[in-house]
Amino acid sequence: MKLKMYFIMLALGLFSFAIQSCDDDDEDAPVSEQLEKAFTNEFGNVAHNWSTRGTNHVASFNQDNTEKEAWFDANGVWLMTETDIAYDALPAPVKQAFEALTQYEGWKRDDVDMLERKGMEKVYVIEIEKGKEELNLFFDVNGNLLKEVADKDDDSFNYLPSELPATVAQLLNEKYAGYKLLEVEVDPVSKLLEVDVLLQSAKLEVCFDVTASYAWVSTSQDVQYVSLPDVVKTAAQNAVKEHAGYELDDEEAEKVVTPTGTYYIVELEMDGKPDIQVEFKEDGTLKQ
Known part of the structure; x- marks a missing residue:
């Protein structure tokens, strides 16, 4: 029972920064001078409105004719910027990869977001829907499909950056020096911590056993059949x-x-x- 609960905690985002229930939303909430200064340092003197999501503070604003949400923690540390973009504004490799998918024929394309997150590489999220079902497809800038996530609550908590356990970060630095972090999640079936990284132009999925002090389990990579x-x-x-x-x-x-x-x-x-x-x-x- 304890082990089962441990996995549940991981799946709920043990490694994410201060993820709380969206029931705690508070629109037009007053914020500290520290937060205002943090926003100005990042985005300049742009008109914006604040809301709170759990322990985080979110500034909503329009910049360069695009709608954005910038997330900060209670100490004014920038966590993430979510930008609504047009489909045609996606990098060509992302559009090509999305349009080459065959498993989602009959699904309708909806919103497109660009995510910039603390300590992680930029990713793009394409929302698709079919009837009452909604999915978020995550791509890196090279068009690699990173993951497919059911969009159940229509909220951005799941987009927040993840902090790697020290053991995992150390091993990645030793084995894949210069890597760039893309995504982190616990697989609900295998119960492995899956870390997607970009090493030069190659996307790697590095897996760790959370029940064995984050021992390295495997590294997988898509390759050409001819190789x-x-x-x-x-x-x-x-x-x-x-x-x-x-x-x-x-x-x-x-x-x-x-x-x-x-x-x-x-x-x-x-x-x-x-x-x-x-x-x-x-x-x-x-x-x-």
């Missing part, structure tokens, strides 16, 4: 023969590095059927 070892490609071509009607995705694959070795994931596809993922070791044998 796979020849023995792995041969094994993949043989594997597809065992699944009638399926075709091998010969464009992309996934490389996964773990403390015990490296393996590759390829996908077998067929219209109207779930994809099949097959895992191979570096020598072309199936990963057990």
